[in-house]
Amino acid sequence: MPQAVRLDSVTKIYGGAGRGGRDVRALDTVSVAIPPGTFTAVMGPSGSGKSTFLHCAAGLDSLTSGACWIGGIALGGMNETQLTKLRRMHVGFVFQAYNLVSSLTVRDNIILPLRLSGERVDRGWLEEVLARVGLTGKANARPSQLSGGQQQRVAIARALITRPHVIFGDEPTGALDTVTARDILTLLRSCVDATGQTVVMVTHDPVAASYADTVLFLADGRIADRMQSPSADRVADRMTHLGAWA
Ligand SMILES: Nc1ncnc2c1ncn2[C@@H]1O[C@H](COP(=O)(O)OP(=O)(O)OP(=O)(O)O)[C@@H](O)[C@H]1O
Numbered sequence: 083m084p085q086a087v088r089l090d091s092v093t094k095i096y097g098g099a100g101r102g103g104r105d106v107r108a109l110d111t112v113s114v115a116i117p118p119g120t121f122t123a124v125m126g127p128s129g130s131g132k133s134t135f136l137h138c139a140a141g142l143d144s145l146t147s148g149a150c151w152i153g154g155i156a157l158g159g160m161n162e163t164q165l166t167k168l169r170r171m172h173v174g175f176v177f178q179a180y181n182l183v184s185s186l187t188v189r190d191n192i193i194l195p196l197r198l199s200g201e202r203v204d205r206g207w208l209e210e211v212l213a214r215v216g217l218t219g220k221a222n223a224r225p226s227q228l229s230g231g232q233q234q235r236v237a238i239a240r241a242l243i244t245r246p247h248v249i250f251g252d253e254p255t256g257a258l259d260t261v262t263a264r265d266i267l268t269l270l271r272s273c274v275d276a277t278g279q280t281v282v283m284v285t286h287d288p289v290a291a292s293y294a295d296t297v298l299f300l301a302d303g304r305i306a307d308r309m310q311s312p313s314a315d316r317v318a319d320r321m322t323h324l325g326a327w328a
Contacts, residue, residue, distance in 0.1 A: 088116070093146045120274065153247035176270075189222065238273070248281070249279055274295075292312050292313055
């Protein structure tokens with residue numbers, strides 16, 4: 083089986099973006115292979131390249147050099163239309179801001195990726211997804227009628243509806259209170275354990291990272307360390323040594 087996500091010697095340089103118009107090497111020859119059915123957290127100090135890593139891995143940003151694959155599909159050489167199609171069908175996104183369409187119902191928000199790519203909606207699967215995220219009975223509600231945690235559940239359902247190879251999260255619990263954040267992390271964990279999705283999540287929060295199987299620590303655009311079966315304390319300790327909270 084192919085890796086869910088693979089980066090091979092990926093470098094991303096933002097031209098002239100640094101002090102004095104210098105180039106910024108946001109990612110520096112990063113290689114990583116993320117197996118299917120695993121949960122990976124990406125951590126590191128501010129500016130270490132976490133968002134760039136996520137954007138490059140998800141095909142949202144072009145690479146300066148190197149190569150990326152999602153579910154064994156090479157992103158290199160694809161034009162923007164092909165990349166959009168690949169993202170719609172094989173990648174789910176969950177952001178800190180839920181990015182729901184306020185004028186659409188919960189149901190219509192969830193099935194939006196299918197509508198955009200002209201795919202049929204499987205009603206049974208939609209009901210199952212609603213049940214999995216704990217929103218049975220809320221299909222006709224509008225986002226404004228839901229709590230923040232419930233809105234994030236809609237975003238996760240929308241990410242699951244296409245049965246993607248991988249779900250990318252960018253601080254998905256960043257806007258939530260501690261208790262609600264734990265519910266959402268438990269839900270992401272169950273996506274991995276119950277149905278073998280792959281989750282890759284950027285976070286600043288050691289507790290959030292402790293839900294993952296593996297933590298990748300970025301520093302200056304490189305993978306500085308990785309940790310298996312992390313605990314919040316060990317992650318916090320490692321972050322302190324990276325100078326993240328100096
Ligand atoms: N679009 C861009 N144009 C120019 N420079 C950029 C761009 N995006 C990121 N950078 C630079 O690349 C480096 C890595 O940024 P990135 O956003 O990936 O870091 P991060 O670890 O996600 O940071 P944070 O935790 O603060 O969100 C930084 O120096 C940043 O200023």
